[in-house]
Amino acid sequence: MIVGERKPFAEITELIKDSKKVLILGCGTCVSVCMAGGMKEVSILASQLRMDSGIQDKGMEFGEDTIQRQCDREYIEPIIELAKSHDVVVSMACGAGVQLLSDMLVPTPVLPAVNTSFIGICEEEGTWLERCRGCGNCLLGETGGICPVARCAKNLFNGPCGGSVNGICEVSPNTPCAWQLVYDRLKALDKLETLEEIQPIRDWSPSSNGIPRGVFREDMAGIGKESESASE
Ligand code: SF4
Numbered sequence: 372m373i374v375g376e377r378k379p380f381a382e383i384t385e386l387i388k389d390s391k392k393v394l395i396l397g398c399g400t401c402v403s404v405c406m407a408g409g410m411k412e413v414s415i416l417a418s419q420l421r422m423d424s425g426i427q428d429k430g431m432e433f434g435e436d437t438i439q440r441q442c443d444r445e446y447i448e449p450i451i452e453l454a455k456s457h458d459v460v461v462s463m464a465c466g467a468g469v470q471l472l473s474d475m476l477v478p479t480p481v482l483p484a485v486n487t488s489f490i491g492i493c494e495e496e497g498t499w500l501e502r503c504r505g506c507g508n509c510l511l512g513e514t515g516g517i518c519p520v521a522r523c524a525k526n527l528f529n530g531p532c533g534g535s536v537n538g539i540c541e542v543s544p545n546t547p548c549a550w551q552l553v554y555d556r557l558k559a560l561d562k563l564e565t566l567e568e569i570q571p572i573r574d575w576s577p578s579s580n581g582i583p584r585g586v587f588r589e590d591m592a593g594i595g596k597e598s599e600s601a602s603e
C-alpha cells in the first residue's frame with residue numbers, strides 16, 4: 372500500500388488560511404489503512420480545524436466526506452458538485468489522489484493534508500516500513516523476496532557491501548542488512564547458489580524512461596465502454 376503521514380496541523384492551517392468554506396476529503400483505501408487520511412482522520416482533522424477557527428474567530432466552515440479511492444475517476448465523479456460548493460478541498464489522499472482530484476475539480480483548488488511516504492507494509496501496529504520503490508524491473512525472484520532497491524542503503528545488486536556487522540547495516544544501526552536477509556532467505560529456500568550469479572549492471576530505464584511513467588494495457592482498453600454499450 373501507499374503509506375503516508377498527515378501534515379503538521381500548522382502547515383494545514385497555513386495552506387487554507389485564505390478560505391472560508393473548506394471540504395476535508397478522505398480516501399478509503401491505502402491512507403485509510405495506514406491511518407493517515409481515512410474517515411476517522413478526516414473527522415479528527417475537521418474537529419481540530421473547527422476548534423481552531425472558533426478559538427481564533429476565523430469564521431470558517433468545514434465539510435467532511437470520504438470516498439473509496441481518490442486515484443480513480445469513478446469515485447470522484449459523484450462528489451464533484453459537493454466539492455465545487457466549497458472554496459477549497461483539503462485532500463487526505465496520497466499525492467496521486469490529490470492530483471487526480473485537482474484535475475477533476477478545476478477551478479476549485481485542492482490542497483494536500485498528507486505527506487506521501489512510500490510503498491510499504493504494516494509491520495506491526497503503528498509501524499509501517501518501506502518495501503518497494505516501483506523500479507519497474509522487479510528482481511525479487513533472484514533475491515528471495517527481499518528488495519535491495521528499497522532495503523539496502525546503497526542499493527547494491529551484488530551485496531553485501533562488506534560493512535554489515537552481526538546482520539546490521541553499517542549505514543543505520545537500527546536496520547537489518549538487506550543482503551544478510553537475502554542470504555538467510557535463500558538459505559532457507561535452499562537456493563544459495565543464486566548468489567553466485569552476478570547481477571549485471573542495472574538497466575534503470577524502466578524507472579526513468581518517460582516521466583511520468585505509465586502502464587498501458589491494450590487488452591483492457593475500452594472494456595468499460597463496451598460493457599456500458601452492451602447494457603444499453
Ligand atoms: S525490485 Fe523494484 S519492483 Fe521489485 S520490490 Fe524492489 S523496487 Fe519494487
Ligand code: SF4
Pocket residue numbers: 522523524525526527530531532533534535539540541542547548549550551
Ligand atoms: S550493510 Fe547491507 S544493507 Fe547496509 S549498505 Fe551494506 S549491503 Fe546494503
